[in-house]
Amino acid sequence: MEELLAETQKAEPDSASKIIGLTGGIGSGKTTVAQYIEDCGFPVYYSDDRAKTIVNDNEGVKNKIKELLGTDSYDENGIYNRKYVAGKVFNDEELLLQLNGIIHPAVRLDFEEWVRKQTKYLVFKETALLFELKLNLQCYKSLLVTAEDNIRLKRVMDRDSKTYREVETVMNNQMPEKDKIKLADYVIYNNTNLDDLKEQTERIIFEIE
Helix, strand or coil, X not given: CHHHHHHHCCCCCCCCCEEEEEEECCCXXXXXXXXXXXXXXXXXXXXXXXXXXXXXXXXXXXXXXXXXHCHHHECCCCCECHHHHHHHHCCCHHHHHHHHHHHHHHHHHHHHHHHHCCCCCEEEEECCCCCCCCHHHHCCEXXXXXXXXXXXXXXXXXXHCCCHHHHHHHHHCCCCHHHHHHHCCEEEECCCCHHHHHHHHHHHHCCCC
8 A cells, every 4th residue: 555655646747737636526527627627728637537548458557457356357359347347356455456556557657648748837637536545745736526415416316327325335435525625725616507617617727826
């Protein structure tokens, strides 16, 4: 665990751009805020999406995952078997740490390459685990998108056709919102409507110096 945290806390690559960490729990509206940020002309690196690509495209990562979890980690077409992997690491914290120790450094290298290509004075790094992995320590500022728990629950239930209990379980496994709010430099409260969400996003972006 210590080695993983040491890896994630290293300084970000030299760049003229200031890196803003963007995060939010399930149902918070983080993806919508990221889209508004892009509409304002600032690039967003989607860590979670890039991780999904890397586990399928990076041969070094694929081989390490197979060594750790077995060849069934990928199907006959070489596609990452997310359901199988989830079953292997479920309730096995040590195995999950080892898996993350393969994926997270690869994502970090991918991000470093991406950020060196950027020219805007602000770039945004979207990640669900910004505070959990202390990635906020790498960033110039952190931006949290949050909402009341009952609102987040309803959004995810409507969006993903999940039960109340299923969504509640996911939320309970994430860092409490009150703890994230204490850690964040900027907070967007997504409790009303899209117009308000967009207005808050634009105001905060242009407050960052």
